[in-house]
Amino acid sequence: MAVQTVHSYWITASGCEGSSGSTEACFPYWSFTKTVIAICALKLVESGKLDLDATLNGEPYTLRQLLKHTSGLPDYGQFTEYHSAVAAKKMPWTRRKLLDVAFANGMLFEPTQGWSYSNIGYMFIVELIETTTQKPLADIIDDIVCKPLNLNSIELSETRKQFRRVHWEAATEYDPKWVYHGCLIGNAPDAARLLHALMAGDLLQPETMRQMLDAQYLGGAIPNRPWTECGYALGLMSGVLKGAGKAVGHSGGGPFSVNAVYHFPDARDPITVASFTDGTAEGVVEFAAERFAES
Numbered sequence: 001m002a003v004q005t006v007h008s009y010w011i012t013a014s015g016c017e018g019s020s021g022s023t024e025a026c027f028p029y030w031s032f033t034k035t036v037i038a039i040c041a042l043k044l045v046e047s048g049k050l051d052l053d054a055t056l057n058g059e060p061y062t063l064r065q066l067l068k069h070t071s072g073l074p075d076y077g078q079f080t081e082y083h084s085a086v087a088a089k090k091m092p093w094t095r096r097k098l099l100d101v102a103f104a105n106g107m108l109f110e111p112t113q114g115w116s117y118s119n120i121g122y123m124f125i126v127e128l129i130e131t132t133t134q135k136p137l138a139d140i141i142d143d144i145v146c147k148p149l150n151l152n153s154i155e156l157s158e159t160r161k162q163f164r165r166v167h168w169e170a171a172t173e174y175d176p177k178w179v180y181h182g183c184l185i186g187n188a189p190d191a192a193r194l195l196h197a198l199m200a201g202d203l204l205q206p207e208t209m210r211q212m213l214d215a216q217y218l219g220g221a222i223p224n225r226p227w228t229e230c231g232y233a234l235g236l237m238s239g240v241l242k243g244a245g246k247a248v249g250h251s252g253g254g255p256f257s258v259n260a261v262y263h264f265p266d267a268r269d270p271i272t273v274a275s276f277t278d279g280t281a282e283g284v285v286e287f288a289a290e291r292f293a294e295s
Contacts, residue, residue, distance in 0.1 A: 006288045008275040009188035011196050016269065019188070025167040026153065027276040029184040029191060030252025032261045034122050036184060038067050038235020039198065040129055040140050042208050049132050052211070056128065061111040063128070066121040067234040068216060072109040073118040074102045076180070086255060092177040115218060115232070122181035137182055149197050154186035168278055170256035179254070191261045191274035195249055199263040199272065212236065213248065225283035226290045241286070244293035251282045260285035264293035
């Protein structure tokens with residue numbers, strides 16, 4: 001059996017940096033993209049262009065509830081029909097087809113009356129951001145995140161041609177439009193630097209960061225993963241890892257790879273780690289990130 005390579009990059013509060021595996025290879029960021037979408041939405045809140053707690057366009061939910069997955073919206077990821085279509089390399093569904101499948105049984109619950117992870121909620125956030133700014137998400141991310149932080153490897157992958165930059169051969173047959181809120185791609189150092197800058201206060205105002213970090217407790221240990229306490233904030237997973245204390249960031253996964261990008265504030269020298277590998281087990285990269293935080 002081939003040894004599974006984990007590609008990691010880390011940076012500490014004191015400025016130390018290091019890596020294991022490739023620092024140049026391009027990886028899908030998968031749901032770490034949600035953290036970046038949340039940053040963009042919150043920047044618009046700071047400028048007064050969006051309101052976290054106003055209901056949206058006659059809908060029963062707010063931007064805060066979409067960001068926190070408490071809106072009650074369903075998610076396409078739970079449907080075998082979606083995964084079968086991806087595996088069969090079919091063309092991505094239209095927005096109408098996606099919503100018809102996802103909303104076949106309506107909303108899951110009334111807003112704030114539960115918690116359920118929803119990629120559709122983040123698709124709606126992207127649409128709200130683009131309508132508000134009259135710009136495509138790719139340009140907004142460049143303006144708010146990538147250019148200010150000089151993160152040159154990161155781009156929003158919207159075509160198969162763009163996605164062929166990705167390290168793994170399986171990426172050549174994947175259409176990133178199957179990720180309906182968008183999928184960022186980039187190297188491990190830039191993923192770590194992005195989250196590190198966010199947690200250092202370089203992207204959002206202190207009050208905005210306080211709200212972004214306000215997490216809802218969701219439960220305890222998860223089998224085959226390092227979590228002992230789990231929660232979700234605004235575009236951020238937030239909890240406790242047994243060996244490393246508090247962790248804030250996001251895990252992600254697609255049909256052929258996984259990633260974990262986390263900041264560990266309880267470390268002696270607070271550290272941010274971005275880890276990527278092939279396969280579908282998010283625990284592999286979460287444990288890898290935890291080991292760097294411990295050491």
